[in-house]
Amino acid sequence: GENVEQHPSTLSVQEGDSAVIKCTYSDSASNYFPWYKQELGKGPQLIIDIRSNVGEKKDQRIAVTLNKTAKHFSLHITETQPEDSAVYFCAASNPDTGRRALTFGSGTRLQVQP
Amino acid sequence: DGGITQSPKYLFRKEGQNVTLSCEQNLNHDAMYWYRQDPGQGLRLIYYSQIVNDFQKGDIAEGYSVSREKKESFPLTVTSAQKNPTAFYLCASSSLSKGMYNEQFFGPGTRLTVL
Numbered sequence: 183g184e185n186v187e188q189h190p191s192t193l194s195v196q197e198g199d200s201a202v203i204k205c206t207y208s209d210s211a212s213n214y215f216p217w218y219k220q221e222l223g224k225g226p227q228l229i230i231d232i233r234s235n236v237g238e239k240k241d242q243r244i245a246v247t248l249n250k251t252a253k254h255f256s257l258h259i260t261e262t263q264p265e266d267s268a269v270y271f272c273a274a275s276n277p278d279t280g281r282r283a284l285t286f287g288s289g290t291r292l293q294v295q296p
Numbered sequence: 297d298g299g300i301t302q303s304p305k306y307l308f309r310k311e312g313q314n315v316t317l318s319c320e321q322n323l324n325h326d327a328m329y330w331y332r333q334d335p336g337q338g339l340r341l342i343y344y345s346q347i348v349n350d351f352q353k354g355d356i357a358e359g360y361s362v363s364r365e366k367k368e369s370f371p372l373t374v375t376s377a378q379k380n381p382t383a384f385y386l387c388a389s390s391s392l393s394k395g396m397y398n399e400q401f402f403g404p405g406t407r408l409t410v411l
Contacts, residue, residue: 183355188338216399225300225386225402226339271338282346282390283329283354284400286338 184209186274188287195262196295203290205272206254212274215248215255216284220269229270230257262294299323300403302387307408309374309381317372317406319387326392328370329400332356333384342385345370346392374408382410 185208195201213234218226232239232246239246248255269291273284300321309315327346331339341354345364359378374381384407388400
């Protein structure tokens with residue numbers, strides 16, 4: 183089955199700096215890669231996703247890049263703000279298979295220092 | 297207000313007891329999922345269902361059971377056979393419409409503690 187590895191496990195940046203979180207996946211058939219933000223005691227919220235037919239997607243201060251050959255994808259947050267502090271999860275799936283469920287990375291705790 | 301609701305928010309259980317966690321969605325989604333989250337870890341799939349009256353085991357189904365009698369409801373029972381049930385439980389749902397990728401929406405979670 184799919185295996186997703188995520189690095190780093192913790193990341194501390196100064197407000198205004200950029201943050202980068204990286205994930206690798208094992209199943210070359212995976213073609214959908216979402217990123218979730220989870221605040222303390224709450225359920226994860228989808229912040230951005232990318233399909234395998236594109237290499238990059240951007241939404242304001244957030245961008246995701248995908249390298250299918252190397253089987254890795256990354257989340258980039260620019261101009262970080264204290265409210266960006268949370269745990270971020272990457273995930274992978276192949277919706278074309280029967281299962282459709284997501285395989286998650288282990289999470290990155292991002293701390294933005296004011 | 298469309299979304300996914302889970303209840304209760306906090307649940308305490310004595311060893312040897314079965315407990316049922318509720319999950320309801322009004323998004324008209326076909327698929328529903330249960331994940332377990334342990335401290336400092338990612339989410340692991342317990343069970344999922346893509347249609348009423350049908351469900352599949354995920355990666356850590358042992359000690360859990362589910363039912364899907366209605367499209368909008370997917371309750372999870374944590375049985376006494378689950379050896380380490382203390383965790384944060386998350387329910388999610390997604391559409392299975394053709395052309396829709398697997399955007400999953402999560403509920404607020406239930407924190408289960410075994411006393």
